Amino acid sequence: MDYEAIGLKAGLEIHQQLDTEEKLFCHCPTVLRDIKERNSEFHRFLRATVSELGEMDRAAEEEMMAQRRFTYYAYDTTCLVEDDEEPPAPLNNEALEIALTIAKLFGMTPVEEVHTMRKLVIDGSNTTGFQRTALVALHGRLPGGCRLDSICLEEEAAQRVDDRTFSLDRLGIPLVEISTAPCLRTPEEVQEVAEYIGMVLRSTGRVKRGIGTIRQDINISIRGGARVEIKGVQELDLIADAVKGEVKRQLALLAIKDELLSRRAAVMEEFRDVTPLFSETGSKILKKAPCILAVFLQEFGGLVGREIQPGRRLGSELADYAKKCGVGGIFHTDELPAYGISEGEISRLRVELRASEGDCIVLVAGERERAECAARQVMKRAKLALVGIPEETRRMLGEGESTAYLRPLPGAARMYPETDVFPVRLTPPEWEAIEVPELLSVRAERFVRDLGLDPAVARQIAYSDRIGLFEAAVSEGIRPSVAARTLASTLRELKRDGIKVDGIGDREILELFRMVESGRLAKEAIPSVLKSMAGGKSLEDAIQEVAPPMTEEGLEALIDRIVRERESFVRERGRRALGPLMGVVMAEARGRVDGKVIASMLGRAIDRITGGDERRLNTEGKRIDENA
Amino acid sequence: MMRALSGSRVRCRVGDQDLEGVYITEREGRAVVKLSSGYNIGIDIARLEVIGPSPETVLPLARIEQDPDLPECSIISTGGTIASRIDYRTGAVTSQFSAEDILRAIPELTSIARYNAIQVSTILSENMNIAIWQRLAHAIHDEIERGVRGVIVMHGTDTMAFTASAISFMVPAPVPIVFVGAQRSADRPSSDSAMNAICSAVAAVSGLGEVSVVMHDTTSDDRCAIHRATRVRKMHTSRRDAFQSIGIPPLGYVEYPSLKMTLSSGVVRRGERALSLQTEMEPRCALLLFAPGMPPDILEGYHGMKGLVISGTGLGHVGSDWVPVIRELIDGGTHVVMTSQCLHGRVCDRVYDTGRDLLAAGVIEGEDLLPEVALVKLSWILGREEGPEEVSRLMQQSLRGEICRRSIHGL
Known part of the structure; x- marks a missing residue:
C-alpha cells in the first residue's frame, strides 16, 4: 500500500500510569485490588449536560438517563474523593515532577502555570462525571522529525467491571497523556514512535509496569476520509495492524460512498412499523419483540453487506449506532433470509415498503421507544455513508485489524475549570532543577x-x-x-x-x-x-x-572419597583427571562451595594419590613453582 | 494594543511557538487563557497579544412547557445553587434561578408540579442572617396565602438547618415547606442537586404539613430522607448524606427514581396547622461551646445579651468556676439555656452538684434541643416574650416538634 498516495496522517496519544505513592488528587495508595476485596458498593446516576447530548432528541436523552444507574466498588484503599464525596486534595507534586521529567526528556516547554480542568466523561468511569486533567508542557521533539504537541497530567478512570459497574481502586492513579502531532505517515512509523515514547517513559524508572498501565490511542485519517481515534490499544505489536485496518476501512467506506452517489442512493425519512408482518416468524428475537421497525435505504442493496474490515460490514456500523439505544443489533436484507427470518417474510417486507432488489431494508426490534431510537440512529449513520466517514472514537475488536464504534469524537467543548484545585506555578528554577535520567x-x-x-x-x-x-x-x-x-x-x-x-x-x-x-x-x-x-x-x-554450608573437613572428606573410588582413573590420568573429577565433586557439593576452592583441594588430593607433586596449586588448579 | 476582555481571542508565545486561545480572566497578575484544545494555562499577562473578539456562541435553549393541570408549587431561592450552566467558551459556571432555567436543567420536575420561582437573596449560606430569614418568611407566607400546594426553598447546605428551624417557628403552615440543597455543585454530572430537587418536589405536593429538609439518605442515588426542620443537623462536611435526623427517625423517604414516598406515623399532616406569621426575633442571642479550662471571664463578653445558649459537656455542665459568673449574667437579665455538646440525648442538671448549682442560678434545662435549634428558638421567643417564667416554660415545651417528650430506644 502506498500510504503517501492515499494521504495517511496519524498521531498517537499515549497514556502511561505513574508509579507514585499517592493518587493525583487524594492520599490513597496507587494499588489495584481484587474486586472480591471490596468493602462496600454504592449507586449513582450521571446527568448528561445539554451540549453532550445536543444531537439526541428528548426521548432518547431521557431513555439514556434512565439507564445510567452505575454501581461502584469501594475498598479500604479508596476514600471519599474517589466516591465524589469530598473535594479533591491539591495536585500531587510527585506526579507533577514525573510529568515534568518526561517533558524535559522530550525537550518540551513547560507552561508557566498548570491549571486543572474538568473534562466531561459521562460513561460512568468517573464518579464525578468528569476527568481531571491539566496541561503541563508543550511542543516536544521526536527522532525522525515528528513533533509532540503536549503532555497532560490526568487522573486514571475507574476500571469497568461490567456494563455499568466500576471498581474505584484505579480511579485517580496519576497518568500522563502524551500527544504527538498528526505527522506519522506509515503504520510502521506509528508503531516505532509508540515504542520510542514507551522507552523514554520507562527511562524515568517512575512509571507503572504491566498490563493496562500503558495505553495507546491512535488518530488516523486519509485524504477524503475523517479523523478517527482508536482507543486503548494495549500491545505495541498491534499498532501497525490497527492503522492498516483503519486505512482499509476508510478506503472501503469511501468506495461505498462513491457507489452510493453514482446509484443516487437515499435514506427514507420515515421508518415503518412492520410488527404484524412477523407475527409468525421463526426468528426468536423478532418473535418476542413488542415492536419491529423497518428503515428503508433506497439503492443501498448489496453495499450494507459489503465487507469493510475482517468480519465488519457497513451493516456492522449501522448496528453499532443502533446499539446506543439499548437494542442488541439489527437485521438487514443484504444478509437475509437467515436467523429464522424466511424468504416469504422478506418478500412481504419488500412489497409492504415497495422496495426493489436494489434497496436495503434494516430491521430493528425491541420496546417501542428503544426501537424508534435505534431506527433513527440507523438512519443517521446511513446518511453519513452518503457523505463520507464520520469522525469517531472506536475500539479494537480482539487482536485483529477491526474496530467498532464507541462514540463521536469529543471536542474541546467539554472542558471547564476544576475550581477546587489551585493552579500550580512552575518557576524557571524549579524547571532547571528537574533531573533528566539517562535514556x-x-x-x-x-x-x-x-x-x-x-x-x-x-x-x-x-x-x-x-x-x-x-x-x-x-x-x-x-x-x-x-x-x-x-x-x-x-x-x-x-x-x-x-x-x-x-x-x-x-x-x-x-x-x-x-x-x-x-x-x-x-x-x-x-x-x-x-x-x-x-x-x-x-x-x-x-x-x-x-546448599547447606559445607565445612572444609566435610569437603575434604567428600573429595577424598571421590578420588579413592576412582583411584585407577586418577593414577592413569594424573593431573589430567582434574577436569572430569571437578564435575563429579561439583554435583555432590551442589553449589555449596565455590568452584575455585574445590579445584584447589581436588588438585591436592590427586597429587596425594599419584604420589606426585606436593607443590601448591593456584586457584585454577595449575601448578605454581614454589621457587618461582 | 487592545485590552483583553473575557472572551477576547489572544495569541501568546510558549517556548518557540505561538499559541492562540481565548482570554478568560486575570488571576494574581497572570492571564488565564483557554487554548483551542480546551485546556487553560496561566501565562504572563504582558506576553499576550489581543487578536480580536471571539464570536459569541448562543446555545439554543429548549422550550419548557409547564402542565397547567398539575398543582402549583413555589421555588424560593436564597442563593443555594440547584441549577447552573457552563459556558464552554470561557468555562464559567453561572447559577440559574429562573423557573425556566431550573426546569430546563431538571426536566423531571415538570411532571410533578408547575412552578413559580422567586429569588429572595443570592448569598452564600454562611452569610445568612435574621433579616433574610424574615424576608424569606414573608415570601413563603405570601405564596401559601396565594394558595400554592407547597413551597420549596433552595438553600446552601452549611446553614440550611438553622434557616429551616427559624422558618418552622416563624411560619406555621398547613402545607409542606421543603428545604433542599446540594453537597456537590450543580455543574457536575454527578451532582446530587437534581435528585434532591426532584424528591423535594414530591415532598412539596405530598400530605406532609410541616417544615422539612429533603436531602440524600445515603451516598447512593437511591433515596432521599425527609427530615424535620427542628431535629436535623449537618453532620458531615462534604458527603451527600450529611443531613441526619437526631433523636427521631426521618419523617419519611422518597425513593429514587421511582419517587415512591413514605411518611412515618408521627408526622404533622397537611392541613393540621393554620397559616400564621410571627417573624420577630431577638438578635442579641449567642451560642457558646464550653471546653474544659475555658476561663469564666470569657462570659463577660456576653453581658448585655438577651439570650445565651451554652453547649455544655455531657448531661449539661460547665466548670464550677463558671457558675457564679452565669448567675451574674442571669441576674443582669440574660436568659441562659443549657444544651449538650453530645447532640444525642437529653440534658439533666439534677444529677451532679454543678448541674444543681446551675439550676439554682436560674439556668433553663434545654431538654434534648439541638444547640443550634435552642438558639433559634430562644431568639424567636425573646422576640415576643421577656418574662423569665414564660421564656422558661416555652423553651421547655415542644412548639414545632423540636423537643422529644420521650427519648426513643434504638436510635
Whole structure:
C-alpha cells in the first residue's frame, strides 16, 4: 500500500500510569485490588449536560438517563474523593515532577502555570462525571522529525467491571497523556514512535509496569476520509495492524460512498412499523419483540453487506449506532433470509415498503421507544455513508485489524475549570532543577561499552524492571556477568516455568549476589535458591535448603572419597583427571562451595594419590613453582 | 494594543511557538487563557497579544412547557445553587434561578408540579442572617396565602438547618415547606442537586404539613430522607448524606427514581396547622461551646445579651468556676439555656452538684434541643416574650416538634 498516495496522517496519544505513592488528587495508595476485596458498593446516576447530548432528541436523552444507574466498588484503599464525596486534595507534586521529567526528556516547554480542568466523561468511569486533567508542557521533539504537541497530567478512570459497574481502586492513579502531532505517515512509523515514547517513559524508572498501565490511542485519517481515534490499544505489536485496518476501512467506506452517489442512493425519512408482518416468524428475537421497525435505504442493496474490515460490514456500523439505544443489533436484507427470518417474510417486507432488489431494508426490534431510537440512529449513520466517514472514537475488536464504534469524537467543548484545585506555578528554577535520567537506550549502550555485556543482554537488562538492582549490584563490585545472567536469563527462565519470581525483592537478590561474590555460595546454586525463595522461603532458609554450608573437613572428606573410588582413573590420568573429577565433586557439593576452592583441594588430593607433586596449586588448579 | 476582555481571542508565545486561545480572566497578575484544545494555562499577562473578539456562541435553549393541570408549587431561592450552566467558551459556571432555567436543567420536575420561582437573596449560606430569614418568611407566607400546594426553598447546605428551624417557628403552615440543597455543585454530572430537587418536589405536593429538609439518605442515588426542620443537623462536611435526623427517625423517604414516598406515623399532616406569621426575633442571642479550662471571664463578653445558649459537656455542665459568673449574667437579665455538646440525648442538671448549682442560678434545662435549634428558638421567643417564667416554660415545651417528650430506644 502506498500510504503517501492515499494521504495517511496519524498521531498517537499515549497514556502511561505513574508509579507514585499517592493518587493525583487524594492520599490513597496507587494499588489495584481484587474486586472480591471490596468493602462496600454504592449507586449513582450521571446527568448528561445539554451540549453532550445536543444531537439526541428528548426521548432518547431521557431513555439514556434512565439507564445510567452505575454501581461502584469501594475498598479500604479508596476514600471519599474517589466516591465524589469530598473535594479533591491539591495536585500531587510527585506526579507533577514525573510529568515534568518526561517533558524535559522530550525537550518540551513547560507552561508557566498548570491549571486543572474538568473534562466531561459521562460513561460512568468517573464518579464525578468528569476527568481531571491539566496541561503541563508543550511542543516536544521526536527522532525522525515528528513533533509532540503536549503532555497532560490526568487522573486514571475507574476500571469497568461490567456494563455499568466500576471498581474505584484505579480511579485517580496519576497518568500522563502524551500527544504527538498528526505527522506519522506509515503504520510502521506509528508503531516505532509508540515504542520510542514507551522507552523514554520507562527511562524515568517512575512509571507503572504491566498490563493496562500503558495505553495507546491512535488518530488516523486519509485524504477524503475523517479523523478517527482508536482507543486503548494495549500491545505495541498491534499498532501497525490497527492503522492498516483503519486505512482499509476508510478506503472501503469511501468506495461505498462513491457507489452510493453514482446509484443516487437515499435514506427514507420515515421508518415503518412492520410488527404484524412477523407475527409468525421463526426468528426468536423478532418473535418476542413488542415492536419491529423497518428503515428503508433506497439503492443501498448489496453495499450494507459489503465487507469493510475482517468480519465488519457497513451493516456492522449501522448496528453499532443502533446499539446506543439499548437494542442488541439489527437485521438487514443484504444478509437475509437467515436467523429464522424466511424468504416469504422478506418478500412481504419488500412489497409492504415497495422496495426493489436494489434497496436495503434494516430491521430493528425491541420496546417501542428503544426501537424508534435505534431506527433513527440507523438512519443517521446511513446518511453519513452518503457523505463520507464520520469522525469517531472506536475500539479494537480482539487482536485483529477491526474496530467498532464507541462514540463521536469529543471536542474541546467539554472542558471547564476544576475550581477546587489551585493552579500550580512552575518557576524557571524549579524547571532547571528537574533531573533528566539517562535514556534506557543510552544505558544499554553503556553496558555494552563499559561492562562488556552482549548487546542483546544489555538491552534486556536496561529495559527490565530490575535495572535498579543491576546498577546497584555492579556499583558495589558484583561481577556484571553474574548479575546480568541472573536478571536477564535466570529469572526469565524461572518465570517461564511458572515460578513466581516477581515476588522476590531486589534487596534479597542483592544479598544473594553478595553471598556468591564472597564465595559462600556458588553461582551455580542461584537458580535453585531463587526457586526456593519464590516458594516463600527467606534467603537464609533457601540457602540452607539448597546448599547447606559445607565445612572444609566435610569437603575434604567428600573429595577424598571421590578420588579413592576412582583411584585407577586418577593414577592413569594424573593431573589430567582434574577436569572430569571437578564435575563429579561439583554435583555432590551442589553449589555449596565455590568452584575455585574445590579445584584447589581436588588438585591436592590427586597429587596425594599419584604420589606426585606436593607443590601448591593456584586457584585454577595449575601448578605454581614454589621457587618461582 | 487592545485590552483583553473575557472572551477576547489572544495569541501568546510558549517556548518557540505561538499559541492562540481565548482570554478568560486575570488571576494574581497572570492571564488565564483557554487554548483551542480546551485546556487553560496561566501565562504572563504582558506576553499576550489581543487578536480580536471571539464570536459569541448562543446555545439554543429548549422550550419548557409547564402542565397547567398539575398543582402549583413555589421555588424560593436564597442563593443555594440547584441549577447552573457552563459556558464552554470561557468555562464559567453561572447559577440559574429562573423557573425556566431550573426546569430546563431538571426536566423531571415538570411532571410533578408547575412552578413559580422567586429569588429572595443570592448569598452564600454562611452569610445568612435574621433579616433574610424574615424576608424569606414573608415570601413563603405570601405564596401559601396565594394558595400554592407547597413551597420549596433552595438553600446552601452549611446553614440550611438553622434557616429551616427559624422558618418552622416563624411560619406555621398547613402545607409542606421543603428545604433542599446540594453537597456537590450543580455543574457536575454527578451532582446530587437534581435528585434532591426532584424528591423535594414530591415532598412539596405530598400530605406532609410541616417544615422539612429533603436531602440524600445515603451516598447512593437511591433515596432521599425527609427530615424535620427542628431535629436535623449537618453532620458531615462534604458527603451527600450529611443531613441526619437526631433523636427521631426521618419523617419519611422518597425513593429514587421511582419517587415512591413514605411518611412515618408521627408526622404533622397537611392541613393540621393554620397559616400564621410571627417573624420577630431577638438578635442579641449567642451560642457558646464550653471546653474544659475555658476561663469564666470569657462570659463577660456576653453581658448585655438577651439570650445565651451554652453547649455544655455531657448531661449539661460547665466548670464550677463558671457558675457564679452565669448567675451574674442571669441576674443582669440574660436568659441562659443549657444544651449538650453530645447532640444525642437529653440534658439533666439534677444529677451532679454543678448541674444543681446551675439550676439554682436560674439556668433553663434545654431538654434534648439541638444547640443550634435552642438558639433559634430562644431568639424567636425573646422576640415576643421577656418574662423569665414564660421564656422558661416555652423553651421547655415542644412548639414545632423540636423537643422529644420521650427519648426513643434504638436510635
